[in-house]
Amino acid sequence: MESAVEGYRGPALDLLRRYGTKAGQYVEVLMSDGQTLRGLVIPRYQSADDRHIVLKLKSGYNVGLDVRTITSIKSLSGGTENASNDLSSSKNESEKTSLSGKSLLLISTGGTIASRVDYRSGAVFPALSAADLYSSVPELDKIARIEPEVVFSITSENMTPRDWSTLSSKIIDLASAKNPDGVVVMMGTDTLGYASAALSFSLLGFKFPVVIVGAQRSSDRPSSDAALNLRSAAFFAVESKKPGVFVAMHRNESDNEIAIHRGTRVRKNHTSRRDAFQSIDSHLIATVRDANQIQWRADQITPNIPVEYLLKTKFDSSVALVKFHPGFDPGVLDYLADQKQIKGIIVEGTGLGHVSDGVVSKIAQINKAGVFVGITSQCIWGHVDLFVYGPGRDLISAGGVPLENMFAETAFAKLSWVVGNFPGRTKELMLREFIGEFNARIPLSSKMSRSGSAQ
C-alpha cells in the first residue's frame, strides 16, 4: 500500500507518516480550532501542492486541510460505523456482494475521472481495481457489484475514431461475457460529446444501458464532481432498464442532481464548470437525484432499426470537420480531398449554414470528385436552412447537404460511422435518423415523432 501515499509530498507526506496514516484510510482529524473531522484520506495529484491533506467526508464532499491547522490524526481502522470504508479491512472488495444485487460493467478509458495521481506517470491508472474504486467512491457498493475493466489509459483529446471502434467492440464483448445490468464508461470530458455520439451509432441494438461519465474536477480536489457523477451514472445504468447511450454529468453547480443526456444531443459548452455539458435543442432524458432517484423527462428514441445497422462498430478516419471563418481558404478543402483522400467533410458554416462563394465553388468541385459535404452551423443551436437565401440554394446546388439541427460534433461522429460501415450510402444515411441525432423537443413517450423539423 506504499503507493497509496503517492501524490503526497513535503509537509503533507510528513504528517501522514508521523501518524502512520495513508491514503485510503478512514481517520479522525483533530483541527487546531478544536473541531474534529472524520473521513477517508484521498490520494492527490503529484502536481498538487504539498501543504494539504484531502479528506472525503461522509457527505461525499472532499475538503482540503492545511497541514498547519491539523493537531493530530487518529486512524479509525477496524472500528466505527464506517469500518467498511477502511481499505485495511476490505481486502476482498471485488468479491463483495452489492446491497442491490445488481451488477455493473465499469469501463475505464482514462481522463480526470479515472485519475488519482497524474496519469501520465503511468503508475496509478493502469492499476485501477475494484479496491481503488471502492476507496474513491465507497458508496458504489450500495448500487451494484462492480466489474471493472481498463480498456484505455488515454486523455480524451487523444481518442480517435479508431479508438471508438475498439471501445465499441470491447464493450460488446465484455458485456456479452458478463451480462451486467448496465455499463458505465469513464472517460475524459474533452471529447466526451463526440464519443457519446459515436457510441450511440455503433451500439445501436445493444441491449444494455451504456452511460458515459466524466469529471470536470479530479477526485483529489475539493469540489470534485467525480464521485456523484460516477454514483449517479452507475445507478442509472443498473436501474433504468433503458437501452441506449447516455451521458451523466452534473446538471447545475450544486451537488445533488445529475443530468442524463441523450448521447447524440450533448455538448461540452464550458471549459471548467461542473455543469459544462448541455443538451442542445433537446430535453434531458432524465435527472438522477442523490444518486438514488431517477426522474424521467423524455424518452430516448428507439426506432425499429433494421438489423443491417445494428452493432456496426467501424469508424473511418478519412473524414474531417472544418469550421468556416471570414477569409477561409478554400484550399484547405482541396488539401483534404486531394492530398488526404478524405471521403467526407462536415462543414461548420455560419448562421443558417452559409459559406463564402469561393467555398461554395470548391465544395462543388470536391463533391463532383465524390467527397460528401455535410453542412452544419457554428451557431450550435438551431437548424441549418439553405433555402432562405440565394447563396444557400447555390450551396445545395454545389452538393452541400444541410444536416438540419444535427450539430457539428455529432455530425462528424456519425459521418465517421456511416463511411466506416456503409460505403456508397453516405448521403442517404446521413439524412436518415437513427437515434435522436436530429431534432429536438420530443415530449415524454412520443417515440419516433419528429417535431416540426424539415426533412
Add this chain to the structure above:
Amino acid sequence: MESAVEGYRGPALDLLRRYGTKAGQYVEVLMSDGQTLRGLVIPRYQSADDRHIVLKLKSGYNVGLDVRTITSIKSLSGGTENASNDLSSSKNESEKTSLSGKSLLLISTGGTIASRVDYRSGAVFPALSAADLYSSVPELDKIARIEPEVVFSITSENMTPRDWSTLSSKIIDLASAKNPDGVVVMMGTDTLGYASAALSFSLLGFKFPVVIVGAQRSSDRPSSDAALNLRSAAFFAVESKKPGVFVAMHRNESDNEIAIHRGTRVRKNHTSRRDAFQSIDSHLIATVRDANQIQWRADQITPNIPVEYLLKTKFDSSVALVKFHPGFDPGVLDYLADQKQIKGIIVEGTGLGHVSDGVVSKIAQINKAGVFVGITSQCIWGHVDLFVYGPGRDLISAGGVPLENMFAETAFAKLSWVVGNFPGRTKELMLREFIGEFNARIPLSSKMSRSGSAQ
C-alpha cells in the same frame, strides 16, 4: 416607382395593380371577415410566394395577408394621421429634419437588414436611399436625421478581413466628413460577431459610438426584427455618447427590448432566433427599450491606449482559425504554414484548450518556423487553462499561447488586426487587453478592472 412592386408576382401583383396600389403606399385593407387593417405595403423577396401581400402595421409588426381573404384595398395617400408614412407625399425625405436634432451616419454593407427583395438581383439594394429607409422604418425620423451610405452590397459570409479594412477606413472618413452624433453599420448577421470584434480593434480611439446591427428575419416577413433593431441601434448610437463598437440585436423573443453587446464579447449562438446573439461570459453594455430608453448595465472598457494603437485599420488575411476534432489531421497545420505561408493560427482546442499529442508536436514545429499559435476552446464559455494537466503544459512548451477566455471568433479577428498592423509583436499584443476582449464580468463603472481572470 415601378420597381417598388418588384417582388410581388402572380395573384398578389394582380391585386395590387387592380387597386392601383404599390409597395411603399399607406393603405386600408378590407378583409373578407369585415375587419379593416391599415398599414404600409412592404416589398417582398423575389423568391417569396405570390399569394400574400405584406403590410407593415403601425405597431411595427408586419402581417402577411392572403390575397384570397382581401375584399378591397383603399389607398390613403395624402390623408389620415399617418400621411408622413406615404412615400408619394415625401419626395424629399432626405432633407427632412429629425425631431431630435441628432444626426446619424447609417452605413449599409448588405445582409438581411438591408434587403427588401432578393439582394442578389442587384436591383434594389444599391438603390438604398433615405426615402427607402423612411419607407421601411418611418419612425427613424424621430430619432435622427439619417445620412445613409452604401459601402458594400454583400452577404456577410462573403466579408473578408480585407473588407474589414475597407469598412473601417470608410467609417473613419465618412464620420470625419459628416460629424454625426453616432454611426450605425448594417450588415448580415452570419459573421457579424467576427466583424464587431474586428471593428472594436480597428476603431480604437474613434470618438463616435459605432453600433453594428443586423436582422434575423427580413423586413418583408412577418415577425421581422429589422425595424426594432435598426431604430434601437440608431437611438443608442445618437444618444449614448459612448465611444466604442457595439452590437444591437433582440434581447429575447419578444419585441420591445434590444440588447447592446460589447463588440468583442458577442457571438451568434442560434441559427434563426431573433435573440440569436449572446454576450459570452460578459454583461450586456445596456438594453434599449421601445427604441427610446437606454438602461445601462456595464461599462465598455475604455482604457488609456497609447496612440500607436489607435485607428489602425489594416487586417492581414494570412491568418486562420482551425477547429480541432478527434482524429484531426495535423497536416492541415502544415498545409497552412508551409503552402499558404500563414503567419498565425487560432486553434479551437477541446475543453481547457487541449489537442492531441500529434497536434502538439506539429504546433511545436510550425511555431519554431515563426507561426503564432493561439489556443482557444470550442466550449465557447469559460477560460482555457493549460496548467491543469500534463498535456496542456506540453502544449505551452510547444509554443501554444493560451488566450484566456477570448473565444475563437474574437481571437481570429484580433489576430488578423495584430498581424496586419504590428509585425513581429503578435504574441505580446495577443495577450494585451485592448477593449474587453478578455474577461468577463465587469461591474458597472469599474473601468479597467479585470475580475478574477488570470493574466
